[in-house]
Amino acid sequence: MSTSAETLPQERQQAILDRLREHGRVTATELAALFGVSEDSIRRDLHKLAAQGVCRRVYGGALLPTPAFAPLPQRREENSARKQALARAAVKLVRPGQVLLLDAGSTNYAIATALPERQQLTVVTNAPDIAQCLMAREGFEILMIGGRMEPRIGAVIGAQALEQLRRLRADLCFPGACAVDAEYGLWATDSEEALFKRRMIEVSSETAVVVTTDKLGALSAYQVVELDAISHIVVEKDVAAAQIEAFRAREIQMHEADPTAGSP
Amino acid sequence: MSTSAETLPQERQQAILDRLREHGRVTATELAALFGVSEDSIRRDLHKLAAQGVCRRVYGGALLPTPAFAPLPQRREENSARKQALARAAVKLVRPGQVLLLDAGSTNYAIATALPERQQLTVVTNAPDIAQCLMAREGFEILMIGGRMEPRIGAVIGAQALEQLRRLRADLCFPGACAVDAEYGLWATDSEEALFKRRMIEVSSETAVVVTTDKLGALSAYQVVELDAISHIVVEKDVAAAQIEAFRAREIQMHEADPTAGSP
């Protein structure tokens, strides 16, 4: 096709975003006609934008991202199939009798549901929903971290929580990740949250970061740790091989989740 | 503008949810007409939304989910009308700015749902379900007691929890009651539980025991405290006058719940 006279890919993506913000929704067919490109290209654009978290991919087009504080059950349902696949891969790192440190977050909630019962596991968590989920199952020793509850995060953070972590040693910890980057490490959106995650990692022998694809290669406001503090990363199947290699080069054990093989 | 004028499936589901939240109810026929799709599609939408827990599927359409999203549906549903009445009476004892100590239990969960928002209340609790319930609302400072979770009780008890209570002073506490008797005081079914409740009462200026009628005049395995450690008892309307008098004679302030006057 003709070259630079048409809109550039990035330029087009920006325009899509503008239009989305104005109308609240965009459809693939509509955009394809508007920019004179195939729907495939539009889908790829939308996919990228969704990976940045600035839109939500839906069947037929895209919508504005879910309001940040949508009801918790809804957030949990979102991408739940993907998160369950991640969780299934993550729990393979767990050995019977271990002490686990489980941070808050919807991905970690999925991990809690995927943990095997009656394996003498001790789970330490700062998230009440995770504690409740595990109580409903059997054969877990559950320790709740106490302290000030942060409603925005849905978990306990702060000085008192840090103090309790100091008196603890865990075998494996799963810090919730806001963003992970091969060069700059692990990031969080809140400073207190970052402190808590850092302490979690410090008191654990091993650390496994479990992330959906949209969090890979991204940064956020506060650094939690450099990458060398992390032992394992569990990612989805669709991650670019180059990115996986970038992590492997830093001596991190990479694990890919198998999206198939759900529960019977 | 041929195809793009239609609403996207997800967009429609979001719109249904919005409409449901505004009107409190939606019907399938109404929605089918509104969006110009068959009722089958609407039913599928409602089914999905219900699976996410954001609405309740009923014959003919859908309603809002029951008051506060309930992970322990059964026990809480039981006697819920009576417990709500008790809770409404109990929260009358609460003053703005106070620090409350809220034990686990279905009655106390009802109290949590009945607490007034934005009154600068600080709620300290050992029950993750109560913490979650309060997080879903606004204007509360929430402190979670940490320690070993006891699945049978659904809350944290034990040495670590006791230790945290030692560093706390509360204005008013609501210990969950297994049994109360005018002569022998307050009782619990578990020894650790009894210890925890006793400490709760010790660190609080006032104590209010909120009980359903079946727990009055009963005993249990472990005594928590004698009756003189208790300031208030909230009971249901149908309690025998003689029993109320027996408590009054011991200088306890008695409060009766009004079973009528539910939420509009």
Added chain:
DNA sequence: CGCATTCTTGCGATATTTTGCATTAAATTG
């Protein structure tokens, strides 16, 4: 410049999702 590499794009083949309809089952109503 030559050449390899990466990025983007469109296309075809193949899933997956959505939709409406027909049929059967269940709930509600009088």
Added chain:
DNA sequence: CAATTTAATGCAAAATATCGCAAGAATGCG
């Protein structure tokens, strides 16, 4: 209980997504 309304299920068609691929364009490098 019978009549009506609403649900659930299975199915085929249409719309939309995904995947791999190859061609063209841009980019980087010797």
